[in-house]
Amino acid sequence: MSVLDSLSRSKSVQFSVVFVAIYVVFAIFGYSRAIAEERSYK
Structure with a gap:
């Protein structure tokens, strides 16, 4: 049983x-994408 x-x-x-690894990968991907979009706007 043990x-x-x-x-x-x-x-x-x-x-x-x-699950946590996938979540972290998605978070990093979305964060870097947002930064890239911000830089392209400026």
């Missing part, structure tokens, strides 16, 4: 890590 519990825990941890 082995299965730790396995499911690591699975959820991996899922959350992947």
Whole structure:
């Protein structure tokens, strides 16, 4: 039971890590794009 519990825990941890990584990539992409648009306007 404890082995299965730790396995499911690591699975959820991996899922959350992947989710956070994707979120960070999107945030950086959108932020850099906004800066580029601001510079092009000026």
